[in-house]
Amino acid sequence: MVLRVHLSVCLFVIVLMFSGMLGLERRGTKDPDLEETVQLTATEFEEMVELTATELEESAWDDTSRTSLLERDILNVHTLGERVSDWDDQRVAYAAKNVNSGSRHFDGKRRVNVMLVSGSQPMPCDKPKGDFFILKTLKNKVDYCSLHSIDIFYNMAQLNTRMQKFWSKLPLLHTLMLSHPDVEWFWWMDSDAFFTDMKFELPIEKYANYNMVVHGWYKDVYEDKNWVGLNTGSFLIRNCQWSLDLLDAWAPYGQSGKAQVAAGRLFANYLHGRLAFEGDDQSALVYLLISQRQKWAEKTFLESTYFLHGYWVILVDDFEKMMERYHPGLGDERWPFVTHFVGCKPCHGNYGSYPMDRCAKQMERAFNFADNQVLQTYGYVHPNLSTHSVEVDTPKATNVGREKVRG
Numbered sequence: 001m002v003l004r005v006h007l008s009v010c011l012f013v014i015v016l017m018f019s020g021m022l023g024l025e026r027r028g029t030k031d032p033d034l035e036e037t038v039q040l041t042a043t044e045f046e047e048m049v050e051l052t053a054t055e056l057e058e059s060a061w062d063d064t065s066r067t068s069l070l071e072r073d074i075l076n077v078h079t080l081g082e083r084v085s086d087w088d089d090q091r092v093a094y095a096a097k098n099v100n101s102g103s104r105h106f107d108g109k110r111r112v113n114v115m116l117v118s119g120s121q122p123m124p125c126d127k128p129k130g131d132f133f134i135l136k137t138l139k140n141k142v143d144y145c146s147l148h149s150i151d152i153f154y155n156m157a158q159l160n161t162r163m164q165k166f167w168s169k170l171p172l173l174h175t176l177m178l179s180h181p182d183v184e185w186f187w188w189m190d191s192d193a194f195f196t197d198m199k200f201e202l203p204i205e206k207y208a209n210y211n212m213v214v215h216g217w218y219k220d221v222y223e224d225k226n227w228v229g230l231n232t233g234s235f236l237i238r239n240c241q242w243s244l245d246l247l248d249a250w251a252p253y254g255q256s257g258k259a260q261v262a263a264g265r266l267f268a269n270y271l272h273g274r275l276a277f278e279g280d281d282q283s284a285l286v287y288l289l290i291s292q293r294q295k296w297a298e299k300t301f302l303e304s305t306y307f308l309h310g311y312w313v314i315l316v317d318d319f320e321k322m323m324e325r326y327h328p329g330l331g332d333e334r335w336p337f338v339t340h341f342v343g344c345k346p347c348h349g350n351y352g353s354y355p356m357d358r359c360a361k362q363m364e365r366a367f368n369f370a371d372n373q374v375l376q377t378y379g380y381v382h383p384n385l386s387t388h389s390v391e392v393d394t395p396k397a398t399n400v401g402r403e404k405v406r407g
């Protein structure tokens with residue numbers, strides 16, 4: 001038994017090491033809470049994994065056994081506070097009472113109210129340079145929102161101790177939804193994502209029949225069951241009952257401790273390319289879309305016609321070519337809307353999947369690429385994408401601008 005425990009723990013450590021080396025450990029940060037969790041649950045984990053693996057083989061996609069498995073391994077605690085079940089009615093009542101609050105309401109002919117939501121950890125980054133990059137991505141988001149009259153909420157508080165780090169977006173969105181019945185869409189964007197097309201706007205009318213919009217591909221999610229078939233670094237979620245229900249269904253996989261470890265193992269068994277690291281929000285969403293397809297898939301739009309999320313590795317080397325050939329406002333590979341530094345950990349230096357030097361160099365370039373679109377309207381430009389210095393330039397008033405008038 002002792003030997004078995006050791007073997008399992010070793011295996012677990014090896015899996016973690018490999019996942020980091022292969023660049024697949026999306027969440028590879030040194031976190032004291034997580035380390036404690038792993039130590040505390042080493043024995044539990046071994047028992048749990050054995051049970052889970054056997055049952056998973058037997059149960060496949062059978063609903064009953066999967067549910068019982070989750071009930072045991074993933075604590076059946078409601079993590080997001082009191083359940084709300086009449087939110088759509090409450091929002092209708094709110095809209096009726098607040099008819100005079102101008103165009104900041106709902107769909108139809110009025111301007112759809114969108115709030116950008118982002119955040120970062122409550123503590124300083126490991127290195128001062130991390131905080132510098134966080135500030136740059138925040139400035140970039142403020143610029144985009146101010147150009148397009150979008151509200152922005154940036155969170156640095158730990159709202160729910162059971163849902164930490166990348167899971168913190170769930171309690172945050174839940175809280176914001178209930179506090180802002182006037183906001184129709186919440187738009188989560190990771191702190192390590194930059195707007196790189198300052199002119200492009202969300203084709204929001206296209207999503208009239210959907211409650212969630214995520215960058216991703218149908219085949220990768222539903223046929224290949226690939227955990228990177230979509231990306232939860234930038235997504236839209238409508239303020240409605242469906243979304244509250246989705247957050248309720250999504251949250252249990254992210255509870256710190258045993259549940260999150262079990263969730264990681266479950267995702268590793270079900271999803272393609274996913275190793276057994278702690279449960280993450282992206283895998284959980286892919287898992288829910290596949291396993292409870294009838295509930296969630298119909299109202300979830302997988303967007304790939306422009307970069308609602310764009311993987312930095314395939315974009316950043318072409319910025320100069322883009323500037324030669326194209327112009328802002330396209331949003332796709334010709335001029336990407338969002339460039340997301342997946343696998344870089346700006347706040348944690350070398351714990352990411354890519355060397356920090358490479359990340360830092362390219363984040364600076366992405367920032368300047370976007371910043372040029374802002375500065376050019378004021379008559380300045382970065383002479384090249386690697387420098388923070390600027391030169392005087394002919395103002396280009398048409399580049400970006402307040403095309404939509406607020407209010």
Ligand code: UDP
Pocket residue numbers: 026027118119120121122155164165166167168169189190191192233342343344345346
């Ligand atoms: N985040 C947060 N609070 C935290 C840690 C992370 O709001 O304490 C946000 C932050 O915006 C980050 C996102 O959650 O970009 C995803 O977290 P992850 O650890 O996956 O970071 P990334 O992979 O984006 O570097």
Ligand code: MN
Pocket residue numbers: 190191192193233340341342343
């Ligand atoms: Mn990210």
